[in-house]
Amino acid sequence: ATPTALMVGTGRGAKMGILIKNGEVLEEVNDVKTVVFDKTGTITKGKPEVTDIIGNENQVLKIAAALEESSEHPLATAILNRAKDIAAPKASDFKAIEGKGVSAVVDGKNAFVGNDKLLDDVKIDDDLTYKMTRLQDEAKTVVFVGLDNKIIGLIAIQDAPKETSKEAIATLKNRGLRTVMLTGDNQRVAKAIAKDVGIDEVIADVLPGDKADHVEDLQKNGKVAFVGDGINDAPALTMADVGIAMGSGTDIAIESGGIVLMKNDLRDVAKALELSRKTFNRIK
Numbered sequence: 001a002t003p004t005a006l007m008v009g010t011g012r013g014a015k016m017g018i019l020i021k022n023g024e025v026l027e028e029v030n031d032v033k034t035v036v037f038d039k040t041g042t043i044t045k046g047k048p049e050v051t052d053i054i055g056n057e058n059q060v061l062k063i064a065a066a067l068e069e070s071s072e073h074p075l076a077t078a079i080l081n082r083a084k085d086i087a088a089p090k091a092s093d094f095k096a097i098e099g100k101g102v103s104a105v106v107d108g109k110n111a112f113v114g115n116d117k118l119l120d121d122v123k124i125d126d127d128l129t130y131k132m133t134r135l136q137d138e139a140k141t142v143v144f145v146g147l148d149n150k151i152i153g154l155i156a157i158q159d160a161p162k163e164t165s166k167e168a169i170a171t172l173k174n175r176g177l178r179t180v181m182l183t184g185d186n187q188r189v190a191k192a193i194a195k196d197v198g199i200d201e202v203i204a205d206v207l208p209g210d211k212a213d214h215v216e217d218l219q220k221n222g223k224v225a226f227v228g229d230g231i232n233d234a235p236a237l238t239m240a241d242v243g244i245a246m247g248s249g250t251d252i253a254i255e256s257g258g259i260v261l262m263k264n265d266l267r268d269v270a271k272a273l274e275l276s277r278k279t280f281n282r283i284k
Ligand code: ADP
Pocket: 039, 040, 068, 071, 072, 073, 075, 076, 098, 099, 100, 101, 102, 113, 114, 115, 141, 142, 143, 183, 184, 185, 186, 206, 207, 208
């Protein structure tokens, strides 16, 4: 493409709220075979809400809120919103355990909130396991709340897909692209959401530091675009042939992306593709 065509292409993108950092990026988009999506804040709204509490609600929320006060995770925000009328005790010795949850000392006891991976030494009985899987199949993220190695309850949190995600995925699949979800969340939850929006492949339970490795692996089958919004997504955005960041994302995600979607609408991934095709005059 001529420099003029490139300017026209990126200019058109900008008008649609698709910021393309340079002409090279616009060309790369054309050759993408696989689109990999982060889940939270990318496919979903990123505004999780507590939907179910199992156990003594007041007690469960009190302990969970005491811990989540010190966390910046979206799940923490959901729990604190639900617990806003409850006076939570102060926690000390707060620790965030990557990909698993949080722990701290509350009222002299070792308190924790997190997923089953956090519970190495804690037994989950059959009834609770059943309740957990049922909630996860409803696309709800489940965290356990515990004190001194005993589970006192369970909190289910739902983060609904954005209204346009399903249509966006369908359009990409119609164009022959492979779609993959890459997430730190649990496999069952991830699968339920993927099914909802039509994504074929799910890579779940991924630690934040491992996202880029998965992108690299997928690159064995052709060029990869990664779409994400979080701090954790920056290495994957950089590793991908085309990094696409949500405009609502963290500064570091936006800096790492070659394309920024200002409307946070996944349908704009297909629009960027179309723009590239037109700019480079390639009919496929
Ligand atoms: P993602 O951003 O894709 O949800 P994370 O690695 O941030 O992935 O979190 C993975 C999982 O770790 C969460 O789904 C949750 O089960 C658990 N977790 C992480 N942080 C917290 C927290 N502050 N409170 C409760 N659970 C947490």
